[in-house]
Amino acid sequence: xxxFTIIRRNLLARKTRxxxxxxxxxxxxxxxxxxLGLTEGYRRITLAFTDLLKSDLLLLDRRIADxxxxxxxxxxxxxxQRMPGVASIQKMMVGVVGFEDLPGVxxxxxxxPEMILNFFRIHEGGLLSxxxxxxxxxxxxxxxxxNKEVGDYVDVxxxxxxxxxxxxxxxxxxxxxxxxxxxxxxxxLGRQGKVMAFGVGLEHGSSISDIKxxxxxxxxxxxxxxxxxxxxxxxxxxxxxxxxxxxSIVALTVGGIGAFNTMSMSVFExxxxxxxxxxxxxxxxxxxxxxxxxxxxxxVIGGMxxxxxxxxxxxxxxxxxxxxxxxxxxxxxxxxxxxxxVATFLGSFGGVYPAWKAxxxxxxxxxxxx
Amino acid sequence: MxxxxxxxxxxxxxxxxxxxxxxxxxxxxxxxxxxxxxxxMGPSGCGKSTLLNLLGGLDQATEGRIWxxxxxxxxxxxxxxxxxxxxxxxxxxxxxxxxxxxxxxVEVPMLGNGMSNKQRTCRAQELLHEVGLDDKWNVSPRxxxxxxxxxxxxxxxxxxxxxxxxxxxxxxxxxxxxxxxxLRLFVKLHQALHITFLIATHxxxxxxxxxxxxxxxxxxxxxxx
Numbered sequence: 002x003x004x005f006t007i008i009r010r011n012l013l014a015r016k017t018r019x020x021x022x023x024x025x026x027x028x029x030x031x032x033x034x035x036x037l038g039l040t041e042g043y044r045r046i047t048l049a050f051t052d053l054l055k056s057d058l059l060l061l062d063r064r065i066a067d068x069x070x071x072x073x074x075x076x077x078x079x080x081x082q083r084m085p086g087v088a089s090i091q092k093m094m095v096g097v098v099g100f101e102d103l104p105g106v107x108x109x110x111x112x113x114p115e116m117i118l119n120f121f122r123i124h125e126g127g128l129l130s131x132x133x134x135x136x137x138x139x140x141x142x143x144x145x146x147x148n149k150e151v152g153d154y155v156d157v158x159x160x161x162x163x164x165x166x167x168x169x170x171x172x173x174x175x176x177x178x179x180x181x182x183x184x185x186x187x188x189x190l191g192r193q194g195k196v197m198a199f200g201v202g203l204e205h206g207s208s209i210s211d212i213k214x215x216x217x218x219x220x221x222x223x224x225x226x227x228x229x230x231x232x233x234x235x236x237x238x239x240x241x242x243x244x245x246x247x248x249s250i251v252a253l254t255v256g257g258i259g260a261f262n263t264m265s266m267s268v269f270e271x272x273x274x275x276x277x278x279x280x281x282x283x284x285x286x287x288x289x290x291x292x293x294x295x296x297x298x299x300x301v302i303g304g305m306x307x308x309x310x311x312x313x314x315x316x317x318x319x320x321x322x323x324x325x326x327x328x329x330x331x332x333x334x335x336x337x338x339x340x341x342x343v344a345t346f347l348g349s350f351g352g353v354y355p356a357w358k359a360x361x362x363x364x365x366x367x368x369x370x371x
Numbered sequence: 372m373x374x375x376x377x378x379x380x381x382x383x384x385x386x387x388x389x390x391x392x393x394x395x396x397x398x399x400x401x402x403x404x405x406x407x408x409x410x411x412m413g414p415s416g417c418g419k420s421t422l423l424n425l426l427g428g429l430d431q432a433t434e435g436r437i438w439x440x441x442x443x444x445x446x447x448x449x450x451x452x453x454x455x456x457x458x459x460x461x462x463x464x465x466x467x468x469x470x471x472x473x474x475x476x477v478e479v480p481m482l483g484n485g486m487s488n489k490q491r492t493c494r495a496q497e498l499l500h501e502v503g504l505d506d507k508w509n510v511s512p513r514x515x516x517x518x519x520x521x522x523x524x525x526x527x528x529x530x531x532x533x534x535x536x537x538x539x540x541x542x543x544x545x546x547x548x549x550x551x552x553x554l555r556l557f558v559k560l561h562q563a564l565h566i567t568f569l570i571a572t573h574x575x576x577x578x579x580x581x582x583x584x585x586x587x588x589x590x591x592x593x594x595x596x
Contacts, residue, residue: 002478003488007471014470277466280429281480281527282455364429368466 004287008294011271018267023303025262026351030307030344033249035314037336040245042315042329058213060199060223072195077220081199084215086207091116091200094183096190100157101147107178110186117168117180126151126166132183137162141169142176157181158189261351268292268355275359276367285360292356293349300348304341311340374441376535376567377401377426382435384421384590389433393421395590397435406582407567408558412575413587419571422587423537426569427458440534455480459528459566463540465520467512473499473523474508480530498526502556518549525556529566536560538570542577554580 012019060073060081072094081090094110111117114129117138129136137155139147144167147155154161162181170176187193203212213225268275275288315330379399385392397418401409411419424430426437428450437444439457447453454460467476477495486494499508502522512520521541528536538557542550558580561568570577578584586594 002471002475002482002491004482006475007468007479007482010470010475273466274468277468278479279451280427280454280460280466282451282453282458282531283479283483284451287483365424368429368462 004291005294008291008298011291012295012298015267018270019299022267022299023306026300026303026344026347027306027310029255029347030304030340031310031314032255033343034308034311034332034336034340035318035330036245036249037339038311038315038330038332039318040242041331041333041336044242045329045331058201058203058209058216058225058227060201060216060220060225071222072192072197073199073223075194075196078199080219081201081216084212086204086212087201088204088207089202091202092183092196093198093200094186094190094192094196096186096192098157098181098186098189101155103143103146106143108186108189109178109180110183111180112183114180114182121168121170121175121180123166124169126164128166129180129182130165133185134182135160135162135185136165136182138166138168138180139164140176140178141167143179146177157185160185160188261354265351265355265358267295268359271359272362272367272370275362276364276370279362279364280368289356289360292359293352296348296352296356297345298348300345300351301341303348304344307344308337308340373403375400375438376403376407376440377569378438378441379422379426380436382422382425382437383433384418384425384430385433393590394418394425394432397422397590397592399585399592401567401569401583404565404567405562407565408561408580408582409567409569410578410581410584411569411571411587412573412578412584414573417587418590419587420539421590423539423569423571426535427460427537428453455484456531457533457535459531459533459536461521461524461528461536461538461541463543465512465517465524465544467520467523467527469512472509472511473504473515476512476523477526477530480527484531494530495526498529499523501529501560502526516549517544518546518552521545521549521553522556525553525560529560529564532564533566535567535569538568538572540572540574541570542572542574547576550574550576 075092078090078092081087092112093116096108097105098108099105109117110132112132114132118128121138121140123138124141126138129138137157139149139155144150144164149155149164151164151167153164155164156162162185168176168180181189183196184193187195201212201216203209209227213227216223216225278288279285312330312332315332319330377399378401379397382394382397382399383392384394399422401407411422413419421430425432426439426444428444428447431445439453444453460466467473468479471479474492474495477498478491481491481494496508499505502525504519504522504526507515507519507523512523515523521544525541536557541557542553545553554577557568557570560566570581572578585592
């Protein structure tokens with residue numbers, strides 16, 4: 002028999018108490034994992050939107066932060082293409098257009114048209130054949146609303162467009178959009194020769210910062226962001242992350258206090274046992290190690306349970322009709338590892354004070370307790 | 372003259388800032404073998420357990436001095452080690468750890484004393500054999516009779532070969548036949564190992580086995596024979 006036998010026996014002899022302690026930690030960790038999973042999902046959606054351009058640089062009008070941002074003149078494309086290190090240029094336009102019985106539908110347009118494949122999955126039919134042809138791709142939700150299929154026509158601003166494809170997206174909201182050729186969207190919005198953003202693909206080995214400087218010097222009206230920077234500058238993401246971290250801290254505090262309370266109660270219940278061990282000549286340090294190790298083990302078990310609870314909870318949330326398709330969670334092994342580390346810390350922290358207190362109990366008083 | 376096993380001089384123990392005086396100046400001397408089988412008698416609350424706790428290093432005296440085999444107890448800063456190696460406690464309520472079986476309970480005091488796992492287990496098996504519990508090694512204390520539990524507790528008290536056994540009402544929860552069994556075991560161990568026994572009790576049956584009986588009342592030793 003070793004000290005670890007005693008630890009194992011202690012944990013197994015009081016199964017309910019051990020389980021409740023682990024569950025107390027699991028609730029805190031589960032909440033944290035669930036919230037961080039949702040944040041990660043949100044971050045991935047944002048990244049996916051940005052990734053739509055498959056570019057290294059994103060060019061936007063500097064007044065994009067204004068409520069009425071200006072669009073960018075399409076003519077600068079030639080200048081961009083001539084810049085050293087630039088490999089490709091993509092153009093993107095987004096607007097809201099009413100057609101058929103739908104009062105306002107978000108419409109995307111990209112040039113080249115296949116860029117749209119970066120984000121949507123063609124469910125039926127194919128892609129737009131060019132930036133000029135009177136064709137349209139519709140999201141599954143739009144197709145259902147209009148009761149249209151591939152090969153049918155829809156009237157957009159007086160021009161009949163043939164539905165050449167129906168797409169789906171992992172995000173329900175994106176199913177309620179359509180994709181038009183760039184020229185047609187510009188015409189529909191009355192913004193011929195304008196685009197909302199340029200994507201710039203760089204040649205391998207080119208310096209992003211050099212090209213960024215060059216573009217901003219030649220076109221001071223443009224805001225030029227690297228892909229990572231554009232994500233970092235996403236205020237909504239940053240606010241959401243800060244908010245969810247704040248909630249996670251609350252969840253952890255609640256979980257931590259719960260774990261601490263449970264561990265304290267567990268030591269309190271074992272006062273007599275501690276008195277017996279002291280009367281047998283056990284030093285306080287050995288009792289401290291036992292109580293701490295028990296806390297640590299319960300922390301790890303609670304952490305693993307918490308990961309399962311958190312992931313399960315998010316799957317449940319995703320399946321709820323109210324949020325289905327709009328909220329997506331994502332889990333990484335790093336997130337689970339983080340949760341396990343926090344849970345281990347919580348278990349130890351929950352055990353430190355009770356363990357210290359256990360070593361301070363007078364053996365005589367401890368032996369008298371029941 | 373041989374050094375007394377235990378010597379106590381003017382021990383006072385008060386609680387609650389002096390309001391409760393549990394011991395009021397105890398003087399006591401326990402002679403070496405064969406006179407070191409001593410019974411402390413007296414009504415409940417007379418201070419027997421308090422005295423045993425002080426002798427066992429579980430508590431500290433307010434006044435007075437204690438010597439164990441001529442060494443002053445108050446000078447020891449390793450009371451854990453003292454309890455582990457020189458003292459064996461036997462309690463009225465046995466105080467066994469219910470999460471462990473009989474064998475493991477006996478092994479507990481030996482953890483951390485430098486013995487290997489195998490040595491500890493062998494020693495615990497020998498001790499359980501000594502107290503007549505050969506067939507109960509793997510049994511939980513909950514499944515043992517009260518007499519058997521006390522035997523496990525005695526085996527545990529002997530684990531580190533202590534020179535003194537302090538027994539606080541060791542037969543308080545036992546019927547008279549089991550009490551006699553336990554007392555015979557105490558006497559056997561005393562004679563075989565020359566261990567000092569200091570037994571607090573108010574049971575006359577226990578006193579009949581003693582070499583010396585001390586009577587306590589209101590925190591003082593009032594009579595001895």
